Amino acid sequence: MKLDLILRVGTKLILPFILIFAPYVHFHGDYGPGGGFQAGVIIAAAIILYAIVFGLDAAKRVAPQGLIERLVPLGVLLYASAGLPAMLSNKGRYLDYGVFGHHFAHAHEWGILIVETGVIITVSSTMLAIFYAFADRSRR
Amino acid sequence: MSSLQEHLPILQILVPLFGAILTAFTRSGTTAWAIAAVSSAISPFISAALLIKVTTTGQPISYVMGPWAAPWGIEYRVDLLNGFILLLVSLIGLVSIPYARKSVAQEIDSHKQSWFYTMYLLCLTGLLGICITGDAFNAFVFLEVSSLSTYTLIALGRQRRALVSAYQYLVMGTIGATFYIIGVGLIYIVTGTLNFVDLAARIGPAMPELSRPIIAALAFMTVGISLKLALFPLHVWLPNAYAFAPSFATAFLAGTATKVAIYLLLRIFYTFFSNAIPFYSLPISEFLLVLSLAAMFVASFTAIFEENAKRMLAYSSVAQIGYITLGIALANKIGLAGSLVHMFNHAIMKTALFFALGAMVYRTGVARMSSLSGIGRKMPITTAAFVVAGLGLIGVPGTAGFISKWYLAMGAIEHGWIWLVFLIVLSSLLAVVYVGRFIEIAYFREPSSDIADSHEPPLSMLAPLIALAAATIYLGFDTRLTGGVARQIADFLLSGVVLGGTQ
Numbered sequence: 001m002k003l004d005l006i007l008r009v010g011t012k013l014i015l016p017f018i019l020i021f022a023p024y025v026h027f028h029g030d031y032g033p034g035g036g037f038q039a040g041v042i043i044a045a046a047i048i049l050y051a052i053v054f055g056l057d058a059a060k061r062v063a064p065q066g067l068i069e070r071l072v073p074l075g076v077l078l079y080a081s082a083g084l085p086a087m088l089s090n091k092g093r094y095l096d097y098g099v100f101g102h103h104f105a106h107a108h109e110w111g112i113l114i115v116e117t118g119v120i121i122t123v124s125s126t127m128l129a130i131f132y133a134f135a136d137r138s139r140r
Numbered sequence: 141m142s143s144l145q146e147h148l149p150i151l152q153i154l155v156p157l158f159g160a161i162l163t164a165f166t167r168s169g170t171t172a173w174a175i176a177a178v179s180s181a182i183s184p185f186i187s188a189a190l191l192i193k194v195t196t197t198g199q200p201i202s203y204v205m206g207p208w209a210a211p212w213g214i215e216y217r218v219d220l221l222n223g224f225i226l227l228l229v230s231l232i233g234l235v236s237i238p239y240a241r242k243s244v245a246q247e248i249d250s251h252k253q254s255w256f257y258t259m260y261l262l263c264l265t266g267l268l269g270i271c272i273t274g275d276a277f278n279a280f281v282f283l284e285v286s287s288l289s290t291y292t293l294i295a296l297g298r299q300r301r302a303l304v305s306a307y308q309y310l311v312m313g314t315i316g317a318t319f320y321i322i323g324v325g326l327i328y329i330v331t332g333t334l335n336f337v338d339l340a341a342r343i344g345p346a347m348p349e350l351s352r353p354i355i356a357a358l359a360f361m362t363v364g365i366s367l368k369l370a371l372f373p374l375h376v377w378l379p380n381a382y383a384f385a386p387s388f389a390t391a392f393l394a395g396t397a398t399k400v401a402i403y404l405l406l407r408i409f410y411t412f413f414s415n416a417i418p419f420y421s422l423p424i425s426e427f428l429l430v431l432s433l434a435a436m437f438v439a440s441f442t443a444i445f446e447e448n449a450k451r452m453l454a455y456s457s458v459a460q461i462g463y464i465t466l467g468i469a470l471a472n473k474i475g476l477a478g479s480l481v482h483m484f485n486h487a488i489m490k491t492a493l494f495f496a497l498g499a500m501v502y503r504t505g506v507a508r509m510s511s512l513s514g515i516g517r518k519m520p521i522t523t524a525a526f527v528v529a530g531l532g533l534i535g536v537p538g539t540a541g542f543i544s545k546w547y548l549a550m551g552a553i554e555h556g557w558i559w560l561v562f563l564i565v566l567s568s569l570l571a572v573v574y575v576g577r578f579i580e581i582a583y584f585r586e587p588s589s590d591i592a593d594s595h596e597p598p599l600s601m602l603a604p605l606i607a608l609a610a611a612t613i614y615l616g617f618d619t620r621l622t623g624g625v626a627r628q629i630a631d632f633l634l635s636g637v638v639l640g641g642t643q
Contacts (some may be wrong), residue, residue: 073164
């Protein structure tokens with residue numbers, strides 16, 4: 001592992017930028033290309049890069065498999081739950097984001113942001129779960 | 141309470157959907173099963189409430205998502221047709237779930253059980269979603285939700301060949317779904333709408349002559365969905381998928397997945413194109429008629445010579461789907477009612493048969509006909525239930541199958557096609573042969589060594605089986621739910637179609 005010093009230092013340098021770029025893409029999704037899906041893939045890519053350079057065990061200390069497997073449904077839960085508040089508070093139907101704010105557009109921005117947060121969680125954890133599943137195979 | 145009433149259509153989807161999400165959090169098979177049981181138990185009540193409301197008011201129930209009004213936003217729309225199918229799917233879910241516990245515990249690795257229930261609930265969500273939605277694209281999304289979870293359910297079978305079968309189905313199913321979405325895309329380009337009701341209004345009067353993209357769209361959608369419903373000769377994925385999937389998955393899918401695809405086909409023929417009337421301007425009836433007959437005969441013949449009992453039942457499913465599409469091809473009130481009744485009855489009977497066979501596999505570990513010889517002496521109740529459902533499949537008077545075939549025969553007579561009645565009876569004789577072959581093996585042979593120490597399955601598996609076998613008999617006498625509702629639906633569907641279009 002000593003030989004790839006440049007690779008390791010380079011990775012450590014680049015990782016924070018990848019991780020900051022992800023939320024940028026995430027929040028940018030409202031106005032232009034981007035959104036939860038792309039951001040989720042970028043987050044997963046950061047951890048996969050970490051796993052490639054520092055080893056699978058190190059990556060699993062950062063993002064434990066058990067946690068990842070629970071983040072997959074957590075994102076879907078958030079996604080699906082975004083529609084519930086209006087229904088439960090009796091102010092509208094399912095997927096009515098009007099309850100999140102006073103102004104129509106503003107409330108919908110919030111609603112979509114919640115949905116996109118669900119997407120970012122599920123996409124990044126699903127990518128990692130797939131990566132772990134394949135990476136583990138070769139070791140058995 | 142009034143607000144709960146108002147939200148029933150979306151709750152029909154949300155209950156299994158949230159159930160699926162919750163099961164994904166747990167790693168315990170028992171907890172996951174409990175969540176699945178609660179979701180599956182609530183679903184039929186919602187469907188029943190919806191169907192009762194539709195039948196009493198005579199008006200479809202509409203529910204739009206969020207603040208977007210119907211043609212723009214996604215609309216859930218429950219009318220008689222999908223109310224009936226929703227009830228069927230959720231009822232099969234309800235009777236399946238007690239059966240699942242023991243069967244899944246034996247066949248699926250313990251760390252995968254909770255995922256299995258997640259996939260089951262997602263499949264239920266997708267199937268109910270296809271039924272309830274009033275939006276062509278939303279139907280595609282639910283079609284994919286149910287298909288992707290189905291592939292996983294099949295791939296979780298114990299033998300490695302389950303993977304190949306799942307992959308085969310994945311390829312075929314994806315082609316089917318792609319064809320459907322190509323059709324939807326073409327229609328969207330021409331009409332600019334995806335809402336079923338809006339589509340019907342726009343395709344008809346606006347276009348006195350069917351334009352070429354509309355015909356292409358109809359063709360794409362028909363072929364795509366025919367792949368999903370396993371219409372002969374697009375059925376090749378079905379026997380392996382049913383044979384290698386876990387027993388519970390086979391039983392559940394046999395009762396629901398193909399039926400929902402048939403529903404979607406009916407929806408396209410009678411709602412999308414209700415004003416465009418494909419049945420008299422295009423030879424759809426003739427095509428369906430020939431393919432249905434081919435399915436009834438070729439698949440039944442294959443079933444006769446099939447050595448694996450699960451595959452035998454799978455081929456029988458292809459044949460029975462032939463009867464259902466035959467009713468659609470007849471396109472008159474009685475024939476269509478027969479097709480709907482047979483959808484319901486076949487779901488009940490085939491699920492019962494797969495339950496019985498699954499129980500045999502649970503105790504013996506084999507599904508080969510020769511290995512199951514003498515099973516009637518070791519597992520008398522299970523085998524008896526199998527025979528009852530098998531008689532229903534043949535269409536013996538006093539069973540549910542007789543009612544549906546009676547309707548189909550009446551529909552054929554109304555068309556003036558006496559020869560078709562003869563063919564229906566003849567193909568039923570083929571069912572006598574393959575069901576009779578199983579009866580002969582099960583009762584009149586010495587028990588084989590494979591089944592020497594087997595006995596009746598646990599009560600949780602036996603009870604749903606007996607319930608379905610009893611339903612097979614009951615629906616043979618009381619036809620208010622099946623025949624009565626089906627005739628109303630046929631009336632409702634045909635109200636927009638010119639009668640006797642093929643002549």
